Amino acid sequence: MSSTTSKAASKAPSTSDLLKRSLAHYERMVDISNASSILGWDQEVLMPPGGAEVRARTLAELSRLSQEFAGDKAFARDVRALAKAKDGLKNQERRTVELLERRVKDATAVPPELAAEFAVIKSHALEAWKAARTTNDFGRFAPHLEKVVAMNRKIAAAKAGKKGQPYDALLDIYEPGATMAEIDPVLGELRDLTVPLVEQVRKARTKIDMRPLVGKFDPEQQRAFVKDVVVAMGIDLERGRLDVSTHPFCGGVGPVDVRMTGRFDPQDLRGGLFGAVHEAGHGLYEQGLDPKRARHPLGGAISMSIHESQSRLWENQIARSRSFWKHWLPKLKKRFGAQVKSVDLETMWRAANRLGPSMIRVESDELTYNLHIVLRYELERDLISGDLKVKDVPARWNAAMQARLGLTPKNDSEGCLQDIHWAMGAIGYFPTYSLGNLYSAQIMEAAREALPDLDAQIAKGEMQPLREWLRKEIHRHDRVYTAAEIVKRVTGKPLSADPFRRYITGKVDALYPK
């Protein structure tokens, strides 16, 4: 293919020319990535089954093109030249160059042969994981996990160089700039504050009536109710869609075409409602990005954890609040008559906030969820450092589950085989979930300070003041700031477990008194 940058310029190009050329090349990368996003959404939501194999090849080709574009030699040369001229640039241009450098570095750190080898390993690992999970046989997955760990260590070493921490290099893929030095103590604190609260929940004699959320809920009515909620949150359906898929997610091409999905269980409102609010939290972030930066390196979400902070904020801090239900309970009653007719606000709030340990991460509550994450973080951190052997994963898993949640998996399928992440080759991803929870509490405290009438507004169904504040403070800035910078700007403090401690302790004490 012809390169977008010329190979032999008669004289050295100016910084402005270099930037222009690099941005034009970058735009092509965004176009290719946008194509993948929509094809991925289509695959999950409505592709007929016969299309699977050809679709896999199409997506593989787009991924190959992405890599070729990011690793293009002329592009890399331009970006490196820009990096040298960085000091003479204005703030946003410097940040732009840093983001371009990051893309080039990610694409070139791992040699193509290694990337190809990893693709094969991941594909086999995924198949083996599926079989292992069906047969409750960790032994079938173990040799593949060995290879996934070994390959992640190689990639981490290539990215981190001699000085860096290998796990940091992996974390950085999902959470740019985050380090173990920063997150390890905070996640440890999160674990230590959570364990006694779980104990408190288990010992309390609280009884919770679940009829407001478990029973008979017509899926079409659920969809209609959920649509009302997300539109009230501020989701613009002229720039997005809400569909149904087996695994709810938020995809598409933010901010102009955001595709959210939900799943509606006729016997349980929880997954359909809180799941959709969660995805709509992601969706609001995407729709809040600046459309003018849609194909620019500064455009897009900052990181996985900042994304997750937005979804969790709406799901837990808002949709499980008393204020929220003051407005929405009467509307719920209109939709689902008999099932919720006699439910009062307090009963609704208690049902929405029931806590209790469970075996499966994706089914867990907002308290115990973090223990599931910290467990996975500790294991993958130790797998990468070499302190943990793959064969010892099930024992470590089960011991930690017993010690922290008081539960022992009856087999590995409800234990260390439950998640797809490692089978997909992803190590370093898990922490972003809990970082998101911590950020959501920290951001929410700042929101309450900035919006003193917030609860009264939510109680009237007015969610736009909160949404506008989030948009102005976070969404609109795209990638102009790093995650650490934006949190510092918005909350005045670096990452901390304190706001979450205050939030969750208040909830536990109210619902499960000592």
Add this chain to the structure above:
Amino acid sequence: MSSTTSKAASKAPSTSDLLKRSLAHYERMVDISNASSILGWDQEVLMPPGGAEVRARTLAELSRLSQEFAGDKAFARDVRALAKAKDGLKNQERRTVELLERRVKDATAVPPELAAEFAVIKSHALEAWKAARTTNDFGRFAPHLEKVVAMNRKIAAAKAGKKGQPYDALLDIYEPGATMAEIDPVLGELRDLTVPLVEQVRKARTKIDMRPLVGKFDPEQQRAFVKDVVVAMGIDLERGRLDVSTHPFCGGVGPVDVRMTGRFDPQDLRGGLFGAVHEAGHGLYEQGLDPKRARHPLGGAISMSIHESQSRLWENQIARSRSFWKHWLPKLKKRFGAQVKSVDLETMWRAANRLGPSMIRVESDELTYNLHIVLRYELERDLISGDLKVKDVPARWNAAMQARLGLTPKNDSEGCLQDIHWAMGAIGYFPTYSLGNLYSAQIMEAAREALPDLDAQIAKGEMQPLREWLRKEIHRHDRVYTAAEIVKRVTGKPLSADPFRRYITGKVDALYPK
């Protein structure tokens, strides 16, 4: 981008190596084209309006990549080397090389600057056409049509070289291998046989009761009915979808993921039913292609006219036949009770086959449709040869409409501004519609000979014998044969207007006796 073919081989590669390399490169082109197809479908069927601008850029990038891949220098060199070795190849390999040559020639005949210039002209022409149509002002479109014609002449000259006919080079884009020398007399014959039949229709005193198809038809019931029909035709919904869009079409990725759409008017069953059967005819062709050739140059539909022959065959020859309604009328009555309760088979058949001249091509019947096409063909042929000036298009159009259909457009919006094709830059496309009609009649005569019980089968709702025959005789062969070759193989004769003459004369005589 790295090229898939190496630049400096130490010794000349073998024919088998060249072929392997070229096919690997070709597969990437198919993947990119498949991505475009699905994104195009998404855009028409369900994309939120906000996504339009970004989607246009995504599709433009994929189109650019397609051109870069097709025009890749190393690929072109390999294919030219293969072309030289063609005589030593077996039939299918030789045909493969010919198809590869065609791709390279198409991509390299037109220099990139000319292609870029044309893209701009087309984009402006499209905007001007929209405005001209709204204001009934051909003058607004004329200067753009001048440029479209001039650019098509340039491209035709580049493709045809000094010896070739320019219009043939344009026709060849949509109908590979077709020439004016071949189609001009047949289309002339088609015109001459149709004009007196239209006259016969206009003079007959036939009254047709349209209540079987015009009245009150619930769109959801229409969708359900149409789904039953297309499934009975043999559409496999595990390898395809049937959705709703403003302009019905058949897209997707044949044969594994074929996306058909329909439009359902609550007051008129015709567009919804015959339109969907038409698209399902296209869909059956796509689903009948050999999946093993899905990413190979031999894979895919032969030409636009062969595609159209399949859609027209099902739409007109089958779905407007008495046999078809013998089976489906009782089912129609079950779905639409009151509206069709007292309709008998003869009334149904007559309503489905009403003929009569009209101003708009896309609303016209199967008799007059070809006059609309031949008119456009004659005009564009003469625009390219220089025998017709753009400014004289409206007068020529209106005169031909009056002479052949007995109608004069009251303005250019219902005259020469009605179609989008020229505004999109496409000259040479129109004839494929009528070629498709001619082929459909020719193929149907062969089918009746091969399947003596065809009518009885259709009358029992058994459409699989016809479908399997079409699949075996046409669909399965992908591009192994040219359009001319396949028609010769299937019908024993070259393209001819005779079968269509027999078919349509029979219908006109039955419904509109002299």
